[in-house]
Amino acid sequence: MTQAKVPARKLDSFDRAILRIIQRDNKTPQRSIAEAVNLSAAAVQRRIAAMEAAGVIEKNVAVLDTAAVAMGITAIVEVHLGNERLQTVDAAKALFRDAPEVQQCYYVTGGTSFVLIIVSPDMVSYEATTRRLFAQNEAVASFRTLVALDRVKTGSEIIVP
Template sequence: MKKAKPSLSLDTFDLAILRILQQDATVPQRLIGESVGLSAPAVQRRIKRMQNDGVIASQVAVLEPGYVGLPLTIVAEVELKTESGGRIDEVKAEFLQAEEIQQCYYVTGETDFILILLVSDMAEYEAVTQRLFFGNENIRKFKTFVAMDRTKTSTCVNI
Protein backbone atom coordinates (compact mmCIF):
# COMPACT_ATOMS: atom_id res chain seq x y z
CA MET A 1 0.00 0.00 0.00
CA LYS A 2 1.12 3.49 -0.74
CA LYS A 3 2.26 5.68 2.10
CA ALA A 4 1.00 9.24 2.44
CA LYS A 5 3.40 11.66 0.83
CA PRO A 6 4.11 15.14 2.09
CA SER A 7 1.78 17.68 0.57
CA LEU A 8 3.06 19.04 -2.69
CA SER A 9 2.57 22.60 -3.78
CA LEU A 10 -0.82 22.54 -5.46
CA ASP A 11 -2.31 25.85 -6.51
CA THR A 12 -5.95 26.75 -7.06
CA PHE A 13 -5.76 25.70 -10.72
CA ASP A 14 -4.42 22.26 -9.76
CA LEU A 15 -7.16 21.80 -7.17
CA ALA A 16 -9.86 22.88 -9.63
CA ILE A 17 -8.53 20.43 -12.22
CA LEU A 18 -8.49 17.62 -9.62
CA ARG A 19 -12.09 18.34 -8.60
CA ILE A 20 -13.21 17.92 -12.21
CA LEU A 21 -11.12 14.80 -12.84
CA GLN A 22 -12.41 13.12 -9.67
CA GLN A 23 -15.97 13.43 -10.99
CA ASP A 24 -15.15 12.40 -14.56
CA ALA A 25 -11.64 11.65 -15.79
CA THR A 26 -12.87 11.60 -19.40
CA VAL A 27 -13.64 15.34 -19.55
CA PRO A 28 -11.63 16.76 -22.46
CA GLN A 29 -8.73 18.98 -21.42
CA ARG A 30 -10.17 21.79 -23.55
CA LEU A 31 -13.36 21.78 -21.43
CA ILE A 32 -11.36 21.57 -18.20
CA GLY A 33 -9.34 24.55 -19.37
CA GLU A 34 -12.47 26.55 -20.13
CA SER A 35 -13.86 25.70 -16.71
CA VAL A 36 -10.74 26.67 -14.75
CA GLY A 37 -9.42 29.50 -16.94
CA LEU A 38 -6.40 27.80 -18.53
CA SER A 39 -5.46 26.67 -22.02
CA ALA A 40 -5.75 22.98 -22.91
CA PRO A 41 -1.93 22.62 -23.15
CA ALA A 42 -1.55 24.19 -19.68
CA VAL A 43 -4.11 21.73 -18.30
CA GLN A 44 -2.27 18.86 -20.00
CA ARG A 45 1.07 19.91 -18.44
CA ARG A 46 -0.48 20.20 -14.99
CA ILE A 47 -2.18 16.80 -15.24
CA LYS A 48 1.07 15.20 -16.42
CA ARG A 49 3.00 16.80 -13.52
CA MET A 50 0.41 15.63 -10.98
CA GLN A 51 0.57 12.11 -12.44
CA ASN A 52 4.37 12.10 -12.27
CA ASP A 53 4.32 13.45 -8.69
CA GLY A 54 1.84 10.76 -7.61
CA VAL A 55 -0.99 13.19 -6.81
CA ILE A 56 -3.08 11.41 -9.45
CA ALA A 57 -2.54 7.77 -8.54
CA SER A 58 -4.56 6.30 -11.42
CA GLN A 59 -7.46 6.90 -13.76
CA VAL A 60 -10.00 4.11 -13.64
CA ALA A 61 -13.60 3.19 -14.36
CA VAL A 62 -15.59 2.80 -11.13
CA LEU A 63 -17.85 -0.23 -11.45
CA GLU A 64 -21.11 -1.12 -9.77
CA PRO A 65 -20.22 -4.47 -8.14
CA GLY A 66 -23.66 -6.03 -8.58
CA TYR A 67 -23.47 -5.72 -12.35
CA VAL A 68 -20.26 -7.78 -12.45
CA GLY A 69 -21.50 -10.56 -10.18
CA LEU A 70 -20.26 -9.21 -6.83
CA PRO A 71 -23.41 -7.95 -5.10
CA LEU A 72 -22.29 -8.67 -1.54
CA THR A 73 -20.14 -6.15 0.34
CA ILE A 74 -18.49 -7.44 3.51
CA VAL A 75 -16.68 -5.37 6.12
CA ALA A 76 -14.34 -7.45 8.25
CA GLU A 77 -12.38 -6.52 11.36
CA VAL A 78 -9.26 -8.64 11.78
CA GLU A 79 -7.24 -8.95 15.00
CA LEU A 80 -3.75 -10.46 14.94
CA LYS A 81 -2.01 -12.48 17.63
CA THR A 82 1.27 -10.61 17.10
CA GLU A 83 2.54 -7.68 15.03
CA SER A 84 6.21 -8.33 15.70
CA GLY A 85 9.02 -9.85 13.66
CA GLY A 86 7.70 -8.95 10.23
CA ARG A 87 4.41 -10.74 10.88
CA ILE A 88 2.44 -7.64 10.04
CA ASP A 89 4.12 -7.41 6.64
CA GLU A 90 3.28 -11.06 5.94
CA VAL A 91 -0.40 -10.41 6.64
CA LYS A 92 -0.38 -7.23 4.56
CA ALA A 93 1.19 -9.10 1.65
CA GLU A 94 -1.44 -11.83 1.88
CA PHE A 95 -4.27 -9.29 1.97
CA LEU A 96 -2.78 -7.41 -1.00
CA GLN A 97 -2.90 -10.60 -3.06
CA ALA A 98 -6.53 -11.41 -2.24
CA GLU A 99 -8.65 -10.27 -5.18
CA GLU A 100 -11.80 -10.27 -3.04
CA ILE A 101 -10.39 -7.51 -0.84
CA GLN A 102 -11.25 -4.17 -2.40
CA GLN A 103 -9.83 -2.05 0.44
CA CYS A 104 -7.49 -2.85 3.32
CA TYR A 105 -6.69 -0.53 6.22
CA TYR A 106 -4.10 -1.19 8.92
CA VAL A 107 -5.64 0.63 11.90
CA THR A 108 -5.04 1.52 15.53
CA GLY A 109 -7.01 0.09 18.45
CA GLU A 110 -8.10 -3.44 19.30
CA THR A 111 -8.63 -4.32 15.66
CA ASP A 112 -5.54 -4.45 13.44
CA PHE A 113 -7.16 -4.41 9.99
CA ILE A 114 -10.42 -3.27 8.47
CA LEU A 115 -11.15 -5.00 5.17
CA ILE A 116 -13.78 -4.24 2.56
CA LEU A 117 -14.51 -7.31 0.45
CA LEU A 118 -16.71 -7.81 -2.58
CA VAL A 119 -18.03 -11.33 -3.13
CA SER A 120 -20.73 -13.09 -5.11
CA ASP A 121 -22.39 -14.77 -2.12
CA MET A 122 -21.85 -16.06 1.41
CA ALA A 123 -20.36 -19.33 0.14
CA GLU A 124 -17.60 -17.36 -1.56
CA TYR A 125 -17.04 -15.32 1.60
CA GLU A 126 -16.82 -18.52 3.64
CA ALA A 127 -14.12 -19.79 1.27
CA VAL A 128 -12.26 -16.50 1.71
CA THR A 129 -12.41 -16.82 5.50
CA GLN A 130 -11.05 -20.36 5.31
CA ARG A 131 -8.17 -19.26 3.10
CA LEU A 132 -7.25 -15.92 4.69
CA PHE A 133 -8.35 -16.11 8.31
CA PHE A 134 -8.57 -19.73 9.44
CA GLY A 135 -5.57 -20.58 7.28
CA ASN A 136 -3.34 -18.04 9.02
CA GLU A 137 -2.07 -18.92 12.50
CA ASN A 138 -1.44 -15.22 13.24
CA ILE A 139 -5.13 -14.29 12.97
CA ARG A 140 -6.55 -14.20 16.51
CA LYS A 141 -10.11 -13.44 15.45
CA PHE A 142 -12.20 -11.66 12.88
CA LYS A 143 -15.62 -10.06 12.93
CA THR A 144 -17.86 -9.79 9.88
CA PHE A 145 -20.39 -7.12 8.95
CA VAL A 146 -22.58 -7.68 5.90
CA ALA A 147 -23.64 -4.47 4.16
CA MET A 148 -27.37 -4.36 3.63
CA ASP A 149 -27.01 -1.35 1.33
CA ARG A 150 -24.09 0.48 -0.26
CA THR A 151 -25.48 3.81 0.91
CA LYS A 152 -22.42 5.87 -0.01
CA THR A 153 -19.24 4.81 -1.74
CA SER A 154 -16.86 7.25 -3.31
CA THR A 155 -13.36 7.48 -4.61
CA CYS A 156 -13.33 11.28 -4.33
CA VAL A 157 -11.04 13.11 -1.92
CA ASN A 158 -12.60 16.22 -0.38
CA ILE A 159 -10.38 19.06 -1.61
Protein backbone atom coordinates (compact mmCIF):
# COMPACT_ATOMS: atom_id res chain seq x y z
CA MET A 1 0.00 0.00 0.00
CA THR A 2 1.43 3.37 -0.94
CA GLN A 3 1.35 6.15 1.56
CA ALA A 4 -0.42 9.38 0.65
CA LYS A 5 2.10 12.16 0.17
CA VAL A 6 1.78 15.58 1.69
CA PRO A 7 1.82 18.38 -0.92
CA ALA A 8 5.30 19.46 -2.00
CA ARG A 9 7.12 21.81 0.31
CA LYS A 10 9.63 24.47 -0.54
CA LEU A 11 13.04 23.53 0.80
CA ASP A 12 14.90 26.18 2.73
CA SER A 13 18.62 26.35 3.50
CA PHE A 14 18.21 24.26 6.68
CA ASP A 15 16.38 21.49 4.79
CA ARG A 16 19.06 21.48 2.10
CA ALA A 17 21.86 21.30 4.67
CA ILE A 18 20.11 18.39 6.42
CA LEU A 19 19.66 16.58 3.10
CA ARG A 20 23.35 16.95 2.23
CA ILE A 21 24.28 15.30 5.55
CA ILE A 22 21.80 12.42 5.52
CA GLN A 23 22.58 11.54 1.90
CA ARG A 24 26.16 10.82 2.94
CA ASP A 25 25.06 8.82 6.02
CA ASN A 26 21.41 8.56 6.99
CA LYS A 27 22.42 7.12 10.35
CA THR A 28 24.04 10.40 11.43
CA PRO A 29 22.59 11.16 14.87
CA GLN A 30 20.07 13.98 14.78
CA ARG A 31 21.98 15.82 17.51
CA SER A 32 25.07 15.83 15.23
CA ILE A 33 22.98 17.11 12.33
CA ALA A 34 21.50 19.76 14.61
CA GLU A 35 24.96 20.98 15.61
CA ALA A 36 26.11 21.07 12.00
CA VAL A 37 23.13 23.12 10.78
CA ASN A 38 22.52 25.28 13.88
CA LEU A 39 19.10 23.91 14.81
CA SER A 40 17.78 21.93 17.76
CA ALA A 41 17.60 18.14 17.48
CA ALA A 42 13.79 18.41 17.75
CA ALA A 43 13.70 20.85 14.82
CA VAL A 44 15.86 18.50 12.74
CA GLN A 45 13.56 15.59 13.61
CA ARG A 46 10.46 17.60 12.56
CA ARG A 47 12.08 18.69 9.31
CA ILE A 48 13.17 15.14 8.40
CA ALA A 49 9.68 13.82 9.18
CA ALA A 50 8.11 16.56 7.05
CA MET A 51 10.46 15.81 4.13
CA GLU A 52 9.62 12.10 4.40
CA ALA A 53 5.88 12.87 4.44
CA ALA A 54 6.26 15.17 1.42
CA GLY A 55 8.19 12.52 -0.53
CA VAL A 56 11.40 14.55 -0.66
CA ILE A 57 13.03 11.63 1.19
CA GLU A 58 11.69 8.59 -0.61
CA LYS A 59 13.24 5.88 1.57
CA ASN A 60 16.22 4.95 3.70
CA VAL A 61 18.36 2.11 2.37
CA ALA A 62 21.67 0.36 2.94
CA VAL A 63 24.19 0.30 0.08
CA LEU A 64 25.89 -3.09 0.09
CA ASP A 65 29.33 -4.13 -1.10
CA THR A 66 28.55 -6.52 -3.97
CA ALA A 67 31.71 -8.57 -3.31
CA ALA A 68 30.79 -9.02 0.36
CA VAL A 69 27.43 -10.50 -0.62
CA ALA A 70 28.90 -12.66 -3.41
CA MET A 71 27.43 -10.70 -6.31
CA GLY A 72 30.52 -10.60 -8.51
CA ILE A 73 28.89 -9.48 -11.75
CA THR A 74 27.52 -5.98 -12.24
CA ALA A 75 26.06 -5.44 -15.70
CA ILE A 76 24.79 -2.28 -17.32
CA VAL A 77 22.20 -3.34 -19.88
CA GLU A 78 20.64 -1.35 -22.71
CA VAL A 79 17.23 -2.73 -23.63
CA HIS A 80 15.49 -1.93 -26.91
CA LEU A 81 11.76 -2.63 -27.02
CA GLY A 82 10.07 -3.63 -30.26
CA ASN A 83 7.69 -0.68 -29.84
CA GLU A 84 7.09 2.12 -27.37
CA ARG A 85 3.35 1.63 -26.94
CA LEU A 86 2.05 2.42 -23.49
CA GLN A 87 1.07 -1.18 -22.76
CA THR A 88 4.49 -2.50 -23.86
CA VAL A 89 6.41 0.06 -21.82
CA ASP A 90 4.25 -0.42 -18.72
CA ALA A 91 4.65 -4.21 -18.90
CA ALA A 92 8.43 -3.84 -19.21
CA LYS A 93 8.53 -1.42 -16.27
CA ALA A 94 6.57 -3.89 -14.12
CA LEU A 95 8.79 -6.82 -15.14
CA PHE A 96 12.02 -4.95 -14.43
CA ARG A 97 10.69 -3.43 -11.17
CA ASP A 98 9.80 -6.91 -9.86
CA ALA A 99 13.09 -8.60 -10.82
CA PRO A 100 15.33 -8.73 -7.72
CA GLU A 101 18.49 -8.80 -9.86
CA VAL A 102 17.62 -5.40 -11.32
CA GLN A 103 19.10 -2.86 -8.93
CA GLN A 104 18.25 0.21 -10.99
CA CYS A 105 16.01 0.76 -13.98
CA TYR A 106 15.72 3.88 -16.12
CA TYR A 107 13.24 4.48 -18.94
CA VAL A 108 15.31 6.64 -21.30
CA THR A 109 15.33 8.48 -24.61
CA GLY A 110 17.84 8.34 -27.46
CA GLY A 111 17.09 5.07 -29.24
CA THR A 112 17.36 2.85 -26.17
CA SER A 113 14.20 2.07 -24.23
CA PHE A 114 15.68 1.16 -20.83
CA VAL A 115 19.02 1.13 -19.07
CA LEU A 116 19.28 -1.41 -16.25
CA ILE A 117 21.87 -2.12 -13.59
CA ILE A 118 21.81 -5.85 -12.84
CA VAL A 119 23.84 -7.78 -10.28
CA SER A 120 24.46 -11.53 -10.36
CA PRO A 121 26.73 -13.92 -8.49
CA ASP A 122 28.26 -15.28 -11.72
CA MET A 123 27.87 -15.43 -15.49
CA VAL A 124 25.70 -18.57 -15.37
CA SER A 125 23.18 -16.72 -13.21
CA TYR A 126 23.47 -13.62 -15.37
CA GLU A 127 22.69 -15.64 -18.49
CA ALA A 128 19.61 -17.11 -16.80
CA THR A 129 18.48 -13.58 -15.94
CA THR A 130 18.95 -12.37 -19.52
CA ARG A 131 17.00 -15.33 -20.85
CA ARG A 132 14.11 -14.66 -18.45
CA LEU A 133 13.98 -10.87 -18.83
CA PHE A 134 15.01 -10.38 -22.46
CA ALA A 135 15.42 -13.44 -24.70
CA GLN A 136 12.05 -14.97 -23.75
CA ASN A 137 10.31 -11.59 -23.79
CA GLU A 138 8.62 -10.89 -27.14
CA ALA A 139 8.49 -7.16 -26.35
CA VAL A 140 12.30 -6.94 -26.28
CA ALA A 141 13.79 -6.42 -29.73
CA SER A 142 17.40 -6.52 -28.50
CA PHE A 143 19.66 -5.86 -25.55
CA ARG A 144 23.32 -5.05 -25.04
CA THR A 145 25.36 -5.80 -21.94
CA LEU A 146 28.32 -3.89 -20.57
CA VAL A 147 30.02 -5.73 -17.72
CA ALA A 148 31.52 -3.44 -15.08
CA LEU A 149 35.19 -4.04 -14.38
CA ASP A 150 35.28 -1.87 -11.24
CA ARG A 151 32.83 0.06 -9.08
CA VAL A 152 34.43 3.48 -9.17
CA LYS A 153 31.51 5.35 -7.61
CA THR A 154 28.09 4.23 -6.46
CA GLY A 155 25.37 5.79 -4.41
CA SER A 156 22.50 8.12 -4.88
CA GLU A 157 23.69 11.41 -3.46
CA ILE A 158 22.03 14.30 -5.25
CA ILE A 159 23.66 17.71 -5.18
CA VAL A 160 21.37 19.89 -3.12
CA PRO A 161 22.30 23.53 -3.75
